[in-house]
Amino acid sequence: MSHDALQLAGDLRATLSGVRFPVTRSAAIELRKCVSEYAAAMKSAGVPPEDAVVAVKDVLQEAGFEPTTHSESTKAALTPQDRLRGHVILWCIEGYYPRDQSPVHDSHVQAVAGSRSAQSSSRTTGR
Numbered sequence: 001m002s003h004d005a006l007q008l009a010g011d012l013r014a015t016l017s018g019v020r021f022p023v024t025r026s027a028a029i030e031l032r033k034c035v036s037e038y039a040a041a042m043k044s045a046g047v048p049p050e051d052a053v054v055a056v057k058d059v060l061q062e063a064g065f066e067p068t069t070h071s072e073s074t075k076a077a078l079t080p081q082d083r084l085r086g087h088v089i090l091w092c093i094e095g096y097y098p099r100d101q102s103p104v105h106d107s108h109v110q111a112v113a114g115s116r117s118a119q120s121s122s123r124t125t126g127r
Contacts, residue, residue: 011038012056039056057089
């Protein structure tokens with residue numbers, strides 16, 4: 001793996017280690033940016049996509065986000081950590097295969113940040 005990718009892995013690990021719940025919109029944007037940059041660096045270094053996903057899962061585990069047996073299809077409730085882990089993996093795939101060069105898609109950030117941002121927005125706009 002390239003030096004850039006290794007540096008970005010460390011940056012992602014540090015960002016993940018600093019995550020607090022509930023995740024704020026700005027924290028979700030920063031995290032997605034870190035994941036996307038790391039995935040793009042791995043792609044540029046010739047890392048196959050399946051290995052990039054494994055590498056992101058390794059960073060998640062190193063940052064304290066243990067794998068879970070829960071999934072969207074199980075009856076067990078997903079924890080906020082489970083949901084964030086799923087989003088990070090999705091962001092890795094999207095960073096490896098970007099749809100376009102546009103900024104972060106708000107729908108994914110909103111899903112991680114939860115309704116907290118929407119509530120504060122409605123308070124400030126009166127809607």
